[in-house]
Amino acid sequence: MGQFKRRDVAIISVGTTEFGELWDKGLKDLAWEAGVKAVEAAGIGGKDIQYIVFGNMSGGLFVGQEHVAALVADFLGLNSVPATRVEAACASGGAAFLQAYMAVASGMYDIVVAGGVEKMTDVGAGQAASILSGAMDYEWEAYFGATFPGVYALMARRYMHEYGLKADTLAKVAVKNHYHGSLNPLAHFRNRITEEEALSSPIVADPLRRYDCCPVSDGAACAILAPLEVARKYTDTPIIIRAVAQASDTLSLLGRGDLCTLKATVKAAGWAFEEAKVSRKDIDMVEVHDCFTIAELLALEDLGFCKKGEAEKLYSEGQTYVGGELPVNTDGGLKAGGHAVGATGIKQIVEVTRQLRGEAKNGRQVDGAEVGLAHNVGGTGATAVVAILSRR
Amino acid sequence: MSSLGIPQHWRTIRERYRLLGARCEKCNTNYFPPRKVCPKCRRRGKTTQVEFSGKGKIFTYTVINASSKAFENYIPYIVGLVELDEGPRVLSQIVDCKPEDVHIGMEVEACFRKIFEQDDGGIISYGFKFRPYDDSWAKDYERNI
Amino acid sequence: MGVEEKAVPSMDEDTTTIAVEAARNAMKRAPEVKPGEFGAIYVGSESHPYAVKPTAATVAEAMGLTPNLTAADLEFACKAATAAMQACLGLIKGGYMKYGISIGADTAQSAPGDALEYTAAAGGAAYVIGGDGVIAEIEGTHSYTQDVPDFWRRDGTRYPSHAGRFTGEPAYFEHVIDCSRALFEKLGTSAKDYDYAVFHQPNAKFPLRAAKLLGFEERKVLPGMVVNKVGNTYSGSSLLGLAAILDMAKEGDRILMTSYGSGAGSDSFSMRLTDRVEQKRRLSPPVRYYIERREYIDYSMYARFERLLKG
Numbered sequence: 001m002g003q004f005k006r007r008d009v010a011i012i013s014v015g016t017t018e019f020g021e022l023w024d025k026g027l028k029d030l031a032w033e034a035g036v037k038a039v040e041a042a043g044i045g046g047k048d049i050q051y052i053v054f055g056n057m058s059g060g061l062f063v064g065q066e067h068v069a070a071l072v073a074d075f076l077g078l079n080s081v082p083a084t085r086v087e088a089a090c091a092s093g094g095a096a097f098l099q100a101y102m103a104v105a106s107g108m109y110d111i112v113v114a115g116g117v118e119k120m121t122d123v124g125a126g127q128a129a130s131i132l133s134g135a136m137d138y139e140w141e142a143y144f145g146a147t148f149p150g151v152y153a154l155m156a157r158r159y160m161h162e163y164g165l166k167a168d169t170l171a172k173v174a175v176k177n178h179y180h181g182s183l184n185p186l187a188h189f190r191n192r193i194t195e196e197e198a199l200s201s202p203i204v205a206d207p208l209r210r211y212d213c214c215p216v217s218d219g220a221a222c223a224i225l226a227p228l229e230v231a232r233k234y235t236d237t238p239i240i241i242r243a244v245a246q247a248s249d250t251l252s253l254l255g256r257g258d259l260c261t262l263k264a265t266v267k268a269a270g271w272a273f274e275e276a277k278v279s280r281k282d283i284d285m286v287e288v289h290d291c292f293t294i295a296e297l298l299a300l301e302d303l304g305f306c307k308k309g310e311a312e313k314l315y316s317e318g319q320t321y322v323g324g325e326l327p328v329n330t331d332g333g334l335k336a337g338g339h340a341v342g343a344t345g346i347k348q349i350v351e352v353t354r355q356l357r358g359e360a361k362n363g364r365q366v367d368g369a370e371v372g373l374a375h376n377v378g379g380t381g382a383t384a385v386v387a388i389l390s391r392r
Numbered sequence: 393m394s395s396l397g398i399p400q401h402w403r404t405i406r407e408r409y410r411l412l413g414a415r416c417e418k419c420n421t422n423y424f425p426p427r428k429v430c431p432k433c434r435r436r437g438k439t440t441q442v443e444f445s446g447k448g449k450i451f452t453y454t455v456i457n458a459s460s461k462a463f464e465n466y467i468p469y470i471v472g473l474v475e476l477d478e479g480p481r482v483l484s485q486i487v488d489c490k491p492e493d494v495h496i497g498m499e500v501e502a503c504f505r506k507i508f509e510q511d512d513g514g515i516i517s518y519g520f521k522f523r524p525y526d527d528s529w530a531k532d533y534e535r536n537i
Numbered sequence: 538m539g540v541e542e543k544a545v546p547s548m549d550e551d552t553t554t555i556a557v558e559a560a561r562n563a564m565k566r567a568p569e570v571k572p573g574e575f576g577a578i579y580v581g582s583e584s585h586p587y588a589v590k591p592t593a594a595t596v597a598e599a600m601g602l603t604p605n606l607t608a609a610d611l612e613f614a615c616k617a618a619t620a621a622m623q624a625c626l627g628l629i630k631g632g633y634m635k636y637g638i639s640i641g642a643d644t645a646q647s648a649p650g651d652a653l654e655y656t657a658a659a660g661g662a663a664y665v666i667g668g669d670g671v672i673a674e675i676e677g678t679h680s681y682t683q684d685v686p687d688f689w690r691r692d693g694t695r696y697p698s699h700a701g702r703f704t705g706e707p708a709y710f711e712h713v714i715d716c717s718r719a720l721f722e723k724l725g726t727s728a729k730d731y732d733y734a735v736f737h738q739p740n741a742k743f744p745l746r747a748a749k750l751l752g753f754e755e756r757k758v759l760p761g762m763v764v765n766k767v768g769n770t771y772s773g774s775s776l777l778g779l780a781a782i783l784d785m786a787k788e789g790d791r792i793l794m795t796s797y798g799s800g801a802g803s804d805s806f807s808m809r810l811t812d813r814v815e816q817k818r819r820l821s822p823p824v825r826y827y828i829e830r831r832e833y834i835d836y837s838m839y840a841r842f843e844r845l846l847k848g
Contacts, residue, residue, distance in 0.1 A: 130460045139404060140425055141483050144507060144519070145456065145463045146471050153454035154473055154483075161452070161496050205471075206455040206491070253473055254424065254481050255431075259452060409599040443601070465841075466548060487549065504557040504599055505549040516586055518553065518595060529826040533819050 001245070001271055006105040008228035010238035011389070013042035014350040019219035019338030020188040027063050027119040030220035031072040034343075035115060038222040039076075042234045046076070049224075050109040052083035053100045055092030055116035056342035059085075061131040063119050072117070089135035090291060092116060093221070093345020094246070094376030094385030101244045104225045116343035117220035128216045132341070135379035137252030149213050149292065151253055151380050153205035156294040158259040160207065163309035165297070167207060171198035172315040173293040174211040177329050180322065181336025183362040188217045188338030212293040214333075219340030221347040237357045242276035242371075242388040245269070251382045260309075262381035265302035269375075269386045273304070276388040280304050283388075284369040285355050286326065287348035289377040290333040299375055300328065303386070327366050330355060345376035349387060356391045401517060408519030411444040411502055413480060424480035446502030447525065448476040455491045462508040470494055474522050488523035499525040539741025543658040543768025545834070546644045548842050550659070552582045553592050555773075556642040557599045559663035562821040563638065564600060566672075567665045572601045576634020577625055578608045581617025581641045581772045585610050588692070596640065606634075614688060615737055615771045616798030617641065618662075623678055623804060625666040636667040643771035648696035649840075656740055658768025660827075662776035672783070672814040673792070676807045677724045681716035688799035699799075708801050709739065713747045716803035717795045724807055728752035731807075732790040735761030735778040737797035739769045744778075747795075760785060766828050777824060784823040788812040 015037025017030050025033070031054065039049075052073050059065040069083035088095040093116035100114030120128050133142040136151055146154075159165050175195055181187035193211060201210040224234075231238035247267035250256055256263075273279070280303075288299035297311040305326060306314060319325040331337045331351040334344060352372035354360050371390045377383065406412050407425055414423045416430035418437040423430070424444065430437035453472035456463070463469065470486040472494070486494055487505065500522040507517040546555070564570070578600075580592040593608035607628075611617035618641025625637030642661025647653035687708035690697035700708075713736055721727050728734070734753045736744040741764050748758040761778035763770075770777055775796040782792060788810055795805040834842070 126461055129458075133460065142460075143517075144471070144483055145459065145466070145469060145485050146483055147456055147459055149458070150454050150456050150471050151483075154452045154471070157454060158452040158496075203455070203457050205457065208454075252483070254483060256481075259473070405598060409595075410601055485549075487547070503554075504561075505547075505554050506551060507549075516551075516553075518599070521549065526830070529822040530819065533823070 001275060007107060009101055009104045009225055009241045010228040010231035011223050011241065011349070011353050012226045012231050012234040012238055013038045013224045014222065014353045015041060016186060016221040016347055016350050017219050018186045019217045019340055019347070021121045022218040023121070025218065027059060027065060027068070027117060028071060028075040030119060030218060031115060031117040032075050034117070034220035034222040035072070035076050035113065038113070038224050042224050044111060044224070044234060046078050048111045049078055049081050049113055051100070051103050051112045052078065052081055053086055053096045053103070053112065053114050054083065054342070055086050055094070055096035055345055056118060057087060057089055057092050058131055058134065059119075061134070062128070063122050068117070072115070088383040089378035090289070090339070090341050091345055091376045091378030091383040091385050092342040093347065094374070094387070095345070095383065097223070097345055097349055097387060098244045098246050098385055100225050101241055104227055110227060110230070112225045113222060114225055114346060114349075115220065115222040116346040118340035118342040119218050120216045120340060121218050125216065137254070140254060141252050147205060149208050150205040152292040152294055153208045154253060155259050155298070155380070156207055156292070159294060159298070162260055165312060167199060168195060169297070169312045169315055170212055170293040171195040173290065173296050174198045174335055176315070176320055177290060177333040177335040177337070180330050180364060181332025183364040184331045184337060185362070187332040187336050188215055189332065189336040208292055208294070214291050214335045214339040217338035217340040219338055219343045219347065221343045221350050223346055223349050223353065239353045239356050239389050239391065242278065242390050243272040244385065244387045245271035245275065246383065246385045247271070248383055249381050251379065253380055260298065262298055262302050262377065262384060264381050264384035265299060265375065265377065265386070268384045269303045272386040272388050278371055278388060278390070282371050283326070283373050284371055285330055285352070285366045286328050286373045286375065287331070287333070287351050288328060288375040290329060290335050291339060291377070293335070295377065296328065296333065303373070303375060322364055322366055330360060330364050330366060345374070345385060348374035348376060349389070352389050356389060398515065401515065408507070409504065411446055411482070411520055413442055413444055414439040415442045422479045424476065424482055444476050444478050444480070446520070448474040448482070448500055448522065450486065450494065450496055450498045450500060451475040451481055452496060453486060453494050472522065474500055485521045486523070487521045501525045538655060539765055540656050540768055541765050543656060544660055544770070544831070545839055545842060546659040550644070551586045552584045552642045552644055552661070553586055553595050555644070555659060555661040556580050556592060556596045556640045556663070559642060559661040560596055560600055560638060560640050563663040563665050565821045566817045567670070568820065569670050570636050570665060570667065573605070574635050575602045575606050575638060577606055577628055577637035578602060579611055579618070579621030579624060579637070579639045581611040581613070581621050581639070582643050583612060583614055583690070583771055584644045584646060613802060614798035614800050615774055616796040616802055616804055618772050618776055619796040619804035619806070620680070622664060622666060622806070623680070626675065626678065629666060629668055636665060638663060638665050641772035641776045643773055645769060645771045646696055651696070653697070653699065656764070656769040658770050660767055660770030660777055661773040662780045664776065670813060671811060672817050673808040673810050676809060677720060678804065678806050679716055679720040679723055680802060680804045681712050681719065682802035683712070685801035687801055704799070705743070708799065709737070709743055709797055710747060710750070712801050712803040713737065713795050713797050714750055716805045717751055717793060720793070720805040720807055726807065730791060731757065731793050733757050733761060733782045733786060734793045735775055735782055736795050737775045738762065738764035738778060739774070741765050763824060763828070781824040783814060784818055784825065786810055787815060
């Protein structure tokens with residue numbers, strides 16, 4: 001990463017919509033809602049905003065709309081403000097966050113809106129699955145019959161073969177995320193489930209069952225960034241961005257050597273921890289990319305919280321619940337919290353921010369959370385973004 | 393899937409029909425699909441066309457129960473990552489066997505099959521799939537019918 | 538009718554995929570021939586996947602024979618591929634090319650409940666024709682063609698129609714018998730001069746009766762009979778039978794093959810095997826391997842594969 005002097009950046013406010021099947025809200029409505037919540041919380045006016053970066057995977061295929069960032073700026077009444085859409089499949093939000101961070105850290109802009117939005121339920125489920133398959137290698141994976149759950153299933157089976165993973169560990173991930181989701185009023189799913197229910201749900205792509213797969217959701221999320229030196233003008237609890245790092249890997253599984261490791265996560269995590277000057281032990285909670293239960297296990301290992309093949313231990317010991325050694329996905333993650341593709345990366349930032357401010361409710365708050373990490377992945381790991389935030 | 397443009401489909405015909413890939417002449421690494429640039433050697437490398445034999449082993453697999461419209465009729469079908477003898481891995485369907493017979497390490501060979509047919513009246517896409525490798529016939533040529 | 542079981546294609550198979558598999562097996566048995574040396578490729582079938590778009594072009598691409606060769610799809614009910622072999626002979630003898638390939642393949646269609654449903658099957662065979670390195674020398678060929686409406690399918694209709702018992706005497710038997718006899722006369726041979734005979738096999742009875750009428754003992758015909766286990770593979774039928782014979786015959790053996798295509802016509806070939814047949818056949822699986830390597834499915838699965846139930 002670059003060695004020239006940069007300024008420190010903080011998050012001064014956040015806002016999200018509910019995530020779910022939101023029939024009466026279109027793409028603009030969702031972005032507006034999240035945006036307004038964040039702007040009002042920061043107590044700023046439209047004239048203060050200097051740049052808007054919005055993550056969105058496929059406005060074009062879902063709702064026939066490209067040029068999404070310009071649309072958002074327009075609908076928020078912010079015309080003249082430059083607005084750019086960032087796309088990195090399911091990591092669009094995280095990638096937008098990096099872009100927004102760079103804009104403030106470099107000194108080019110002061111108040112920047114980092115957002116994400118996806119409207120996925122205006123098309124049928126089959127169509128949505130087809131659109132999502134664009135996150136894979138279309139020509140050499142989707143073309144031959146692979147589905148998105150299918151490629152993660154290929155990884156899951158390989159992981160089972162190499163590390164002896166059992167299906168009930170995957171179920172534990174889903175159960176935990178549904179538990180956290182039940183404590184989050186904005187989550188897509190608020191029902192608790194049992195391991196038995198998870199293990200007897202229909203197979204989507206063997207060995208992944210319905211409860212191993214995140215839903216298709218509508219939603220939007222927003223975070224407003226400002227230079228740290230002026231952040232206290234806008235909030236008493238600015239959250240410091242200690243690092244944002246992004247890395248890439250092969251688009252398809254074809255070129256990967258080790259199917260059980262997302263190199264992009266490993267690289268991004270390495271750069272982020274180095275930049276943030278914190279260690280894994282310092283992290284009090286994480287939001288990881290659990291598009292499928294297997295992905296959560298891989299994430300914890302690739303982020304360096306445990307050795308490859310050993311994430312299972314954290315689950316058999318219940319350490320990833322709020323109150324445990326390392327709370328994971330305290331808002332329900334993607335599985336229960338919902339996955340509005342372009343918004344997810346920002347939604348994760350929002351949850352970490354809330355945790356670090358002590359604002360999580362209903363028993364979801366991690367006591368004394370000082371440092372948090374958000375991890376957003378695109379496709380099967382071709383893009384990974386890791387952000388480390390702290391209270392001080 | 394059915395919105396696939398014709399030229400896009402046509403450009404990969406040879407790779408799909410004959411498992412054509414590329415080899416970097418500098419480091420002798422084989423690639424599928426073919427690459428213009430060897431990621432290891434980049435400018436110092438030179439890639440040439442190579443046709444793979446079709447023999448390989450299953451590296452991992454899954455059974456798909458929910459698919460896009462183009463593959464609906466085939467549900468449940470097996471998708472696998474096949475590691476070719478020459479090195480590269482290829483994603484493809486595994487056919488002519490039951491899901492319970494598939495295992496990691498299973499020897500397979502490429503065969504030419506329909507991948508999908510575009511909705512009523514559209515083109516048919518052909519390409520490689522993999523079936524269990526069986527050379528039992530080679531040892532047994534003296535028997536009469 | 539003597540047919541015990543029949544082969545049906547998997548959902549991802551069609552005439553083109555069958556043709557490619559057969560052609561690749563044929564190519565393995567002709568290792569001395571380079572793909573660029575092919576001057577012609579013909580595919581004979583009554584179930585080409587496209588009404589307009591040549592199966593032969595796809596097969597040529599799949600085999601790496603493109604682009605410098607001629608290609609065409611032929612149709613003459615079940616004898617298109619043998620007519621294609623004659624076309625190859627002509628191009629080779631005329632000095633236009635060194636090698637050609639003719640493939641007969643079908644995924645035969647039949648209306649549910651019709652008698653044809655018992656026998657209509659899927660299969661194919663391919664033959665590389667050339668001047669050098671042959672496993673069989675074609676001594677002569679004769680054809681016999683007339684307009685006879687014994688079996689047909691109108692464009693746009695899904696299943697063929699046939700004229701019942703009329704398909705016997707004036708159709709199959711007249712053409713197969715008269716064509717074979719004419720070839721005998723041309724070459725000055727008779728049944729006793731042949732070690733094997735293979736005919737088009739719409740069922741198990743017709744070819745055995747034709748053989749008898751031509752003076753062949755049953756033992757010369759049985760090795761080429763595949764219909765009882767495979768069914769009628771239409772354009773692949775006599776060629777598959779010939780392949781079965783080539784899997785076990787030896788140097789010096791003489792074989793008569795007479796195909797039959799409804800509409801109607803027959804192509805007869807007289808061939809003598811060389812010393813190369815025993816070596817070369819080891820390079821690809823024999824017909825019996827394909828016959829034995831099978832999975833039984835029930836009618837509802839068959840209906841699903843054949844897409845008999847629409848919607």
